[in-house]
Amino acid sequence: MTLRENQFDELRELIGAISEDRLTADQAARLEQLLGEDEAARWFYLEYIDLIGGLHWEGAAERESPSLPPVPAPGLPVDLLQRGMDFGSRTTPFSLIVAGLALGTLLTVLAFWAAPRYFRNHPQPDLQPAVTYVARLTRTVDCKWSDRRVPPMPGDFLHMGRMLDLEAGLAEITFDSGARAVLEGPAVLVIESVGGMRIESGKLVVNVPETATGFTVRTPAALLTDLGTEFGVEVGESGATRLCVFKGAVRVDTEEAPGKVVRAGQAVHVETALGIAVLAAPVEPERFARSRRALADNAGQGERFRGSYDGSYPPDNPPAGRDRWIVAREGSGRIVPNSDIGRESPGVASFLDKGGNRLQVFRPHSSEDWGSNPATVEYEFHARLKIGKKTKTQPDQSWAYQVFGFRDEGGEGRIVALGWYYDLKGGGPGLALIGFSAKPLVTVNREDHADGRFHEYRVRKYLDRGQIKIQVFVDGVARLSPPALYSNLQDDSERSVGKGFGLFSSNVAKPLLVVDYIEYRVKGGD
Amino acid sequence: MTDPSRTEEFVRLLTLHQRRVYVFILAQLPNRADADDVLQETNVVLWNKFDQYQPGSDFRSWAARVAHFEVLKFCGRRRKGVLYFSDPLVEDLLTMALARADELDARQEALAHCLTKLRPRDRDLIRRRYSPGASTKSVAHGVGRSVDAIYKALQRIHDTLFQCIGRTLAKEGAE
Numbered sequence: 001m002t003l004r005e006n007q008f009d010e011l012r013e014l015i016g017a018i019s020e021d022r023l024t025a026d027q028a029a030r031l032e033q034l035l036g037e038d039e040a041a042r043w044f045y046l047e048y049i050d051l052i053g054g055l056h057w058e059g060a061a062e063r064e065s066p067s068l069p070p071v072p073a074p075g076l077p078v079d080l081l082q083r084g085m086d087f088g089s090r091t092t093p094f095s096l097i098v099a100g101l102a103l104g105t106l107l108t109v110l111a112f113w114a115a116p117r118y119f120r121n122h123p124q125p126d127l128q129p130a131v132t133y134v135a136r137l138t139r140t141v142d143c144k145w146s147d148r149r150v151p152p153m154p155g156d157f158l159h160m161g162r163m164l165d166l167e168a169g170l171a172e173i174t175f176d177s178g179a180r181a182v183l184e185g186p187a188v189l190v191i192e193s194v195g196g197m198r199i200e201s202g203k204l205v206v207n208v209p210e211t212a213t214g215f216t217v218r219t220p221a222a223l224l225t226d227l228g229t230e231f232g233v234e235v236g237e238s239g240a241t242r243l244c245v246f247k248g249a250v251r252v253d254t255e256e257a258p259g260k261v262v263r264a265g266q267a268v269h270v271e272t273a274l275g276i277a278v279l280a281a282p283v284e285p286e287r288f289a290r291s292r293r294a295l296a297d298n299a300g301q302g303e304r305f306r307g308s309y310d311g312s313y314p315p316d317n318p319p320a321g322r323d324r325w326i327v328a329r330e331g332s333g334r335i336v337p338n339s340d341i342g343r344e345s346p347g348v349a350s351f352l353d354k355g356g357n358r359l360q361v362f363r364p365h366s367s368e369d370w371g372s373n374p375a376t377v378e379y380e381f382h383a384r385l386k387i388g389k390k391t392k393t394q395p396d397q398s399w400a401y402q403v404f405g406f407r408d409e410g411g412e413g414r415i416v417a418l419g420w421y422y423d424l425k426g427g428g429p430g431l432a433l434i435g436f437s438a439k440p441l442v443t444v445n446r447e448d449h450a451d452g453r454f455h456e457y458r459v460r461k462y463l464d465r466g467q468i469k470i471q472v473f474v475d476g477v478a479r480l481s482p483p484a485l486y487s488n489l490q491d492d493s494e495r496s497v498g499k500g501f502g503l504f505s506s507n508v509a510k511p512l513l514v515v516d517y518i519e520y521r522v523k524g525g526d
Numbered sequence: 527m528t529d530p531s532r533t534e535e536f537v538r539l540l541t542l543h544q545r546r547v548y549v550f551i552l553a554q555l556p557n558r559a560d561a562d563d564v565l566q567e568t569n570v571v572l573w574n575k576f577d578q579y580q581p582g583s584d585f586r587s588w589a590a591r592v593a594h595f596e597v598l599k600f601c602g603r604r605r606k607g608v609l610y611f612s613d614p615l616v617e618d619l620l621t622m623a624l625a626r627a628d629e630l631d632a633r634q635e636a637l638a639h640c641l642t643k644l645r646p647r648d649r650d651l652i653r654r655r656y657s658p659g660a661s662t663k664s665v666a667h668g669v670g671r672s673v674d675a676i677y678k679a680l681q682r683i684h685d686t687l688f689q690c691i692g693r694t695l696a697k698e699g700a701e
Contacts, residue, residue, distance in 0.1 A: 016681045018610065020662060021557045028610045036615055039622075046553060046623055050630050051688055053549035054637045055656045056558055163667040190667065 007034065011041055012048070019052045134160055134194040135175040143169035144185065162191045166202070170291060173197075177212035179226075181205065182291040192218065205232045205291040208248075221270040223253040227261070232288035241270040244283050246292070536576050539585040540569065546630070547589045550623055554597045554616055564600050568593045587624050594620055633691050636698075640690035648683045655680055 014031040017023045023031065034041045135158040145152055146165035158164075158173065166185035173181045176194045183189055187202020196216035208215045208226040215226040220239030224231070229248025235241050243250060244267040252260045254270060262268050269281040285292070547568060552561045571592050579588060594616065611619070623630065641649065654665045655676075662680065666673040 012681075012685070016677070016684070018556045020677065023556075023610060032611055032615060035611070035619075042615075042619060042622055043626070046619060046626075046630065047633060047691075048684070048688065049553040049556075050549050050633055051637060051684060051691065053552040054545075054634050055652060056552070057545050057548060161668055163664060165663075 007041075008044065010034070011044060015045060015048045015052075019049070134158065135173050135191055137164075137171060138174040138180075139170075139172040141170040143171055158191045160191055160193055164189045164191075175212065175215070177215065178209045179212040179215045180207045184288075184291045192216075199233060199235050201235050201237065203232065203234045203288060203291060205288050206230065219270070221254060225251040225253065227251060229264070230292075232285075232291065234287060242281060242287075243268050243270070244285060244288060246285065246288075535581065536573065539589075540572065543586045543589055544569075545634070546586060546627060547593050549630070550590050550620070551593050551597060553619055553623065554594070554611065555600070556610075560600065564593065564596050567600070568596045571596060586627060590620060590624055632695060632698075636691040636694040637687065639694055640687050643690060644683065644686070648679075648686070651676070651679060652683060 011031075011034055014023065014027055014034070017027055018031065031045075035045055137152050137158060140152070143152075144167040146167055152158075152164060152171070164171065164173075164183065164187075166183055166187050166189075168185040171183045171185070173183065173189075173191070175181075179195075181197065182205045183199075184203040184205075187204065188200040189202070189204065190198040190200070192198050195212065195214060196218065198218040200220065204217065206215070206217060206226070207230045208228065210228055213226060213228045217224040217226075217233055219233060219235045219241040221235075221241040222243075224233065224241075224243060227249040229250055230246045231248075231250050232244040232246065233241065243252060243262060245262050245264050247264050249261050249263045252262055252268060252270065260268070265283060267281040267283040269279045271279060544565075548561065548565050551564050551568070552558070555561050555564060568589065572589055575592075579585065641652070644652065651665065651669075654660060654668060655662065662676050663673050666676040669676070671679075
């Protein structure tokens with residue numbers, strides 16, 4: 001039997017549905033029938049899925065950063081890399097290591113060959129949307145997000161146009177203007193600007209300080225403008241909007257009834273079914289009790305994100321001449337535009353922030369920039385791994401402790417730690433295979449933890465008086481630091497050597513594979 | 527696996543065939559997040575059992591079989607109808623995918639070329655849709671259009687790419 005032309009059309013429709021994972025049972029049965037009957041249909045299916053799969057694969061490797069430097073072998077402190085860049089033809093430890101690692105070179109060539117080609121050769125800078133971050137997700141409580149793959153996490157930056165689809169739980173959003181909102185799932189919200197948001201459905205409680213007066217909440221039925229206040233909004237399936245004002249006042253504008261001011265202790269219901277009408281309603285504060293409690297409990301929580309080094313907001317008063325700064329727990333770093341990379345001095349950490357800027361944290365003795373400014377920088381990454389035969393990371397939570405790059409997540413991104421894995425008990429090597437999507441593909445050699453349970457690993461890496469130190473926590477319990485592999489490297493990296501190998505694509509942010517870890521020792525440093 | 531040369535061999539083969547294995551998983555398990563998970567698990571098995579792999583034998587075929595088994599295990603664990611096809615059909619698809627793997631590889635090469643031919647607007651839509659974590663719904667919100675409109679636009683672009691791949695390969699064949 002041979003498929004007719006219209007059956008190919010039908011097949012295409014069904015494949016479209018299956019690729020969107022929205023195939024119904026009836027459609028699945030029909031697809032099975034078509035594919036089962038005809039070899040041409042099976043080949044057509046494979047060709048089409050191959051196309052979709054190829055786009056997924058390419059997409060995961062997109063947003064490569066051609067300006068990023070080559071990747072050091074795993075374990076190599078990033079400032080070595082920076083030295084290698086800055087001093088050009090000088091023989092650097094990195095170049096020595098690379099030259100000595102025939103295997104690494106082979107693998108790198110292989111990786112380059114294997115890396116997705118379209119996006120590598122076509123950076124498409126014109127396609128990079130301008131992204132403006134105007135808020136952060138400052139707290140989540142029992143949140144279940146519709147996006148299971150890359151769920152939002154506390155500390156995430158939120159850009160204009162960002163949609164949050166919360167199925168359950170409470171999520172606090174803090175705008176740059178100072179306005180704070182607690183969303184209660186199920187709810188769908190879109191960040192519109194630094195001064196406003198749109199709620200499609202669900203509940204929201206908003207607290208607007210004086211500095212943010214004029215903050216707006218758009219609903220399908222009305223535009224709510226803050227007049228210095230705290231209020232709750234609930235949007236039903238039909239778009240009907242209920243507004244309860246707890247403090248201050250809110251102006252309610254609809255197409256048919258502009259400019260109604262609702263004051264503290266009042267509530268209105270904006271109906272859409274019979275034309276838009278603003279009706280008085282009982283206040284019913286209990287409808288928003290949970291969100292209001294969360295809002296009150298969480299005052300100032302946003303600050304804590306400045307305490308860990310995650311590319312956090314610049315402080316309120318950046319020093320003159322510094323465009324953007326970040327502040328870590330006891331020190332500071334700064335964000336510099338991408339175009340400035342080559343001219344910057346070595347740093348101990350170097351990666352991209354969510355705006356695509358290159359982020360560098362300078363080591364204390366960098367005379368080029370920081371002079372003797374004692375910067376002590378800490379950064380932490382959290383991960384949950386299931387160790388054992390079924391090793392797997394939880395979605396979106398990368399592990400490891402060496403920072404290599406930046407993970408893009410549909411228009412925004414987060415800094416990720418990529419690299420290898422320590423045997424946290426014995427100090428021996430671990431192994432990690434990391435895929436295009438910055439997600440470890442394999443972690444093995446973990447016999448010590450092969451109990452099949454999830455463990456939470458936190459690796460804190462910090463700089464202390466010129467030395468990188470590492471502190472590991474397993475399930476919240478501090479472990480002894482791994483051997484002092486990095487001791488003295490900062491001060492005398494020219495004399496250090498290493499071994500090991502890694503496999504990387506041309507994209508610094510997405511190592512294909514990192515196997516083993518680098519051991520360092522200092523030549524003649526006994 | 528402690529022999530460095532064996533590790534090297536594993537790395538080489540895995541890298542070479544990773545994409546093909548991924549697409550094969552996707553053919554059975556269209557949900558991308560599920561496919562990613564199965565790919566991870568497949569790689570774990572490949573790594574753990576690499577000692578059993580005979581050098582010089584067909585790694586791609588072996589990896590595809592392992593992947594298929596992992597798909598079945600995954601679906602069994604999830605206990606829901608994430609697997610759309612019957613076993614005989616999946617077997618047929620697997621056999622065909624392996625027999626014509628070179629043709630599929632050629633199609634991937636052509637895809638890279640065809641992406642460059644897309645109109646900027648279509649390319650932008652593809653970029654948005656296939657970014658990690660993106661969905662048709664998120665793209666629709668991002669560009670301010672309905673989900674249905676984006677779905678149809680993507681189908682049109684897929685068709686365009688599909689036809690372009692066919693033309694490109696035909697042209698190469700003629701040359």
